[in-house]
Amino acid sequence: MDFHVHMRIALLVLIFCVWVSAEVIGMNKNVSAPSIQRVVNIGALFTFNSTIGRSAKPALLAAIDDINSDSTILNDTKMNLILQDTDCNGFLGTIEAMQLMGKEVVAAIGPQSSGIAHVVSHVVNELHVPLLSFGATDPTLSALQYPYFLRTTISDNFQMYAIADLVLYFGWREVVAIFVDDDYGRNGISVLGDALAKKRAKISYKAAFTPGASASDINSLLVEVNMMESRVFVVHVNPDSGLAIFSSAESLGMMNTGYVWIATDWLPSLLDSSATIGHDRMDLIQGVIALRHHTPDSDMKTNFISRWKNLKNIETQNFNSYALYAYDSVWLLARALNIFFNEGGTVTFSDDPRMQDTNGSSLNLTSLRIFHQGSKLLQIISAMNFTGLSGQIQFDTEKNLIHPAFDVINIGGTGLRNLGYWSNYTGLSIAAPEILYTKPPNASTNNQHLYGVIWPGGSTTKPRGWVFPDNGRPLQIAVPYRVTYAEFVSKDNGPLGAKGYCIDVFEAAIQLLPYPVPHQYILYGDGRRNPSFSNLVNEVSQNKYDAAVGDVTITNK
Numbered sequence: 001m002d003f004h005v006h007m008r009i010a011l012l013v014l015i016f017c018v019w020v021s022a023e024v025i026g027m028n029k030n031v032s033a034p035s036i037q038r039v040v041n042i043g044a045l046f047t048f049n050s051t052i053g054r055s056a057k058p059a060l061l062a063a064i065d066d067i068n069s070d071s072t073i074l075n076d077t078k079m080n081l082i083l084q085d086t087d088c089n090g091f092l093g094t095i096e097a098m099q100l101m102g103k104e105v106v107a108a109i110g111p112q113s114s115g116i117a118h119v120v121s122h123v124v125n126e127l128h129v130p131l132l133s134f135g136a137t138d139p140t141l142s143a144l145q146y147p148y149f150l151r152t153t154i155s156d157n158f159q160m161y162a163i164a165d166l167v168l169y170f171g172w173r174e175v176v177a178i179f180v181d182d183d184y185g186r187n188g189i190s191v192l193g194d195a196l197a198k199k200r201a202k203i204s205y206k207a208a209f210t211p212g213a214s215a216s217d218i219n220s221l222l223v224e225v226n227m228m229e230s231r232v233f234v235v236h237v238n239p240d241s242g243l244a245i246f247s248s249a250e251s252l253g254m255m256n257t258g259y260v261w262i263a264t265d266w267l268p269s270l271l272d273s274s275a276t277i278g279h280d281r282m283d284l285i286q287g288v289i290a291l292r293h294h295t296p297d298s299d300m301k302t303n304f305i306s307r308w309k310n311l312k313n314i315e316t317q318n319f320n321s322y323a324l325y326a327y328d329s330v331w332l333l334a335r336a337l338n339i340f341f342n343e344g345g346t347v348t349f350s351d352d353p354r355m356q357d358t359n360g361s362s363l364n365l366t367s368l369r370i371f372h373q374g375s376k377l378l379q380i381i382s383a384m385n386f387t388g389l390s391g392q393i394q395f396d397t398e399k400n401l402i403h404p405a406f407d408v409i410n411i412g413g414t415g416l417r418n419l420g421y422w423s424n425y426t427g428l429s430i431a432a433p434e435i436l437y438t439k440p441p442n443a444s445t446n447n448q449h450l451y452g453v454i455w456p457g458g459s460t461t462k463p464r465g466w467v468f469p470d471n472g473r474p475l476q477i478a479v480p481y482r483v484t485y486a487e488f489v490s491k492d493n494g495p496l497g498a499k500g501y502c503i504d505v506f507e508a509a510i511q512l513l514p515y516p517v518p519h520q521y522i523l524y525g526d527g528r529r530n531p532s533f534s535n536l537v538n539e540v541s542q543n544k545y546d547a548a549v550g551d552v553t554i555t556n557k
């Protein structure tokens with residue numbers, strides 16, 4: 001290995017001043033027994049200054065410390081974690097990811113950004129370096145396309161099916177999707193559309209905003225969606241900017257009775273990792289339903305929770321599910337490496353002949369080298385089966401974690417109420433998924449249960465989920481301008497413009513509806529003789545009028 005090359009990279013990233021290559025060391029060093037035979041590099045890439053990053057970083061470092069001080073696993077190997085901040089910016093993040101991949105890592109952990117994950121997945125495939133992604137939930141990142149990509153968290157694919165099940169459970173038919181217009185947002189919402197279609201429901205409107213949209217952009221977007229019929233809003237955005245939606249919604253009166261807000265796991269991730277979320281911010285999100293990655297309770301998890309405040313590098317008093325997935329990812333790798341070395345695996349790299357074309361270009365890609373036995377390591381990782389902080393770590397044939405499940409929570413008061421769970425096994429249930437896995441699956445529609453929701457506005461009545469669109473045009477209702485039997489319906493000089501028994505019945509019915517129906521009576525006929533009822537019905541069917549109220553019957557001639 002060329003020491004200068006390593007120096008150059010180390011200087012470039014200004015993170016590590018000491019480079020330890022993946023080769024036998026152990027000379028002169030008086031290391032505590034058992035003696036360290038080798039050091040393996042593990043790369044980790046994520047955005048440090050982010051809701052996910054602040055939870056993941058201390059967990060990754062704790063896992064490395066735990067493994068390096070545990071003599072029962074990798075007892076002669078030191079895991080060297082190389083952290084790389086991918087920033088949030090797609091371009092710089094990609095360059096930083098490439099630099100990390102140039103450091104002869106046996107595996108990479110991360111990234112959280114789905115956009116960067118797509119690029120890095122191509123690179124790891126070329127270099128045969130397994131990529132354990134604890135944060136990228138974009139459902140289009142699949143192991144079928146990228147064999148070296150393994151997801152150590154739950155794909156948004158399942159989350160979108162969970163939302164579709166919620167929509168069906170509450171009997172709604174249409175939702176408005178509010179999402180951030182990047183790979184994560186778009187691809188998630190695209191699956192939501194498919195999932196709803198299977199339940200004969202649909203996304204009636206897609207409201208996308210660019211990452212980093214200003215408050216006024218968000219405001220105009222919400223004004224627009226508020227004019228739609230649907231009152232069910234699914235919000236799939238980033239934890240770092242998502243609350244801005246609710247600030248706007250609150251100021252527009254959209255957090256009141258009649259509205260339904262469903263947030264994907266970004267919201268619990270944000271709430272769980274904030275030690276204290278201000279009352280003003282909690283007030284914004286009262287009545288919201290959200291999904292959170294479900295991780296079963298266990299002694300391991302309890303211990304980790306009590307350890308958290310003593311971990312190095314913590315920036316937040318609490319953490320979200322990504323800390324558990326990050327911790328488990330490192331252990332998954334350590335267990336797999338343990339088997340890999342016991343089976344005689346070796347860590348060697350070679351130049352990638354396809355990268356030589358770039359010789360001389362300022363992007364020196366010759367530092368990207370192929371991990372010879374990467375496919376062997378990948379196989380071992382894919383076949384692992386153990387219990388981690390986040391539950392059972394085992395992959396199905398598509399390299400998804402088995403048993404994807406979510407907590408369904410309802411935000412009320414200063415806390416989160418658990419409404420139940422969703423699992424890919426039985427759908428919505430009050431019993432925890434771990435209990436259900438021991439029984440035969442029953443995802444039938446009458447086996448779906450949740451506790452009662454407290455909706456926005458403090459209401460316990462399930463919102464209807466739609467209103468007549470508030471686009472300034474009241475329903476146009478034709479009323480026969482009768483001359484005879486005017487008691488049924490005829491002209492009136494009052495504000496309604498019409499009166500009679502039929503009008504009384506119709507007005508009473510409208511009053512019973514839990515939402516306003518703006519309407520306007522339009523006299524049909526000239527008032528000198530009774531109008532033609534057949535023409536009236538025809539004009540309703542031709543959409544000249546939205547409805548007719550009167551002593552009208554439609555009979556089969």
Ligand SMILES: *[C@@H]1O[C@H](CO)[C@@H](O)[C@H](O)[C@H]1NC(C)=O
Pocket residue numbers: 028029030
């Ligand atoms: C390592 O440490 C032991 C005792 O701590 C000492 O006897 C030995 O000479 C040391 N070896 C080297 C190579 O420094």
Ligand SMILES: *[C@@H]1O[C@H](CO)[C@@H](O)[C@H](O)[C@H]1NC(C)=O
Pocket residue numbers: 049240
């Ligand atoms: C982290 O990001 C926020 C904006 O998202 C910024 O205000 C803050 O200064 C950043 N902190 C650091 C340490 O970079």
Ligand SMILES: *[C@@H]1O[C@H](CO)[C@@H](O)[C@H](O)[C@H]1NC(C)=O
Pocket residue numbers: 034071072075076
């Ligand atoms: C370390 O591993 C080696 C080989 O796997 C084994 O022989 C040795 O007993 C282990 N040492 C400890 C302390 O577990």
Ligand SMILES: *[C@@H]1O[C@H](CO)[C@@H](O)[C@H](O)[C@H]1NC(C)=O
Pocket residue numbers: 356359360
């Ligand atoms: C890179 O380019 C230099 C000069 O252009 C050439 O001498 C060298 O052999 C090339 N190296 C490789 C690996 O192609």
Ligand SMILES: *[C@@H]1O[C@H](CO)[C@@H](O)[C@H](O)[C@H]1NC(C)=O
Pocket residue numbers: 002005360364365366367
């Ligand atoms: C590119 O990297 C290779 C190996 O990593 C090194 O030998 C070569 O000198 C570097 N070339 C330039 C132009 O930096």
Ligand SMILES: *[C@@H]1O[C@H](CO)[C@@H](O)[C@H](O)[C@H]1NC(C)=O
Pocket residue numbers: 385386387394
């Ligand atoms: C994985 O481990 C669990 C319990 O630890 C066990 O019940 C299950 O049978 C294992 N699965 C496989 C495929 O080995």
Ligand SMILES: *[C@@H]1O[C@H](CO)[C@@H](O)[C@H](O)[C@H]1NC(C)=O
Pocket residue numbers: 396400401402403404424425
């Ligand atoms: C989810 O459920 C579907 C249908 O029951 C099944 O085909 C699929 O394998 C499940 N996936 C996982 C990861 O459990």
Ligand SMILES: *[C@@H]1O[C@H](CO)[C@@H](O)[C@H](O)[C@H]1NC(C)=O
Pocket residue numbers: 442444446447
């Ligand atoms: C599934 O659950 C429903 C309601 O609890 C029950 O009526 C039905 O018999 C169950 N089906 C099976 C196959 O257990």
